[in-house]
Amino acid sequence: MSQVTVIEHPLVQHKLTLMREQERSTAAFRTLLREVALLLAYEVTRDLPTELVDIQTPLAPMKAPKIAGKKLVFASILRAGNGLVDGMLDLVPSARVAHVGLYRDHDTLEAVQYFFKAPTNLEDRLVIVVDPMLATGNSVVAAVDLLKAKGARDLRYVCLLAAPEGVKRFTEAHPDVPLFTAAIDEKLTEIGYITPGLGDAGDRLYGTK
Template structure:
């Protein structure tokens, strides 16, 4: 599918398999999500723009590569997005953070917004939106809509798992936003959950139901 990158690194796939296992504990799931998010962040930031700056090593003066432009923004779709956010901040600690509070109405499967807080000057920054699951894509689409309303123009979406139905809907709604995921699963069930999936990422991360 155009605009979709599946990150098939062996370590990503190995950790994802453990996370899928229903016997994996809350503590292990949370740790693995943080670990895998660092690997996913490595891939989603692979082609960032670089410039050079002059520095002095202990032996010589050189023009050395450095990131160009304003600092990145990681936009977490609450609450499960924070599981990916923490590992990404380990890799890019200077990134700015946006929080987008959305929950899914279990009857209509539509997103309900309850919180939004983002840095200024979104138009001048690369925004990486994170949420472990791209299922119906309703929450992801709503989050991107909100960011674009605030001026964001350069956006990428990063998730752990995606459903074909959600990918199709997301790419139709926001064809300019590339998607990065560790796996594309088979389908959604009648309740809007990804199958085979790994269950509710937020519940498994925080030990809730």
């Protein structure tokens, strides 16, 4: 499990608890997800490479660190992934965004692709894949498969909640991709929902059923 990091920062855990509550409104859920996303992005980017550049302060010239290399990419697994991307862009507004459209077949629980659009030169960029819920793991495994096929070599995956079954599926399929999450819950239900979980993140984010 060395590739799995559970982010236990008190603010992350507090906001996750608020999001789990059944009576939490759509607007509040959306705001909390955006706030948690910023905190998760802080953790997953803490080791980005930097380089010294020459700048001029109001008092003197100096060498100061800036992030090195091409702009990183946030790869959103539609639709719920967009709720995480919004908060992450607050922290890294210059990042590029990829969209991976997948839906889960309710009979087989397998991921079905319907859309894919990504920036160029993925092989030269850090790609951070985002989706709030790691349930069966089928969707994110398929998404990372697609991104690797398009040239991505340096990937990380960030989710809000994970089930043990999904963690096992993902780490076995992509042992080279670090996984960051706020919590690993008890198990999956028979129909593939994380329990105790927080329900369907997309429905709660957008007020749908």
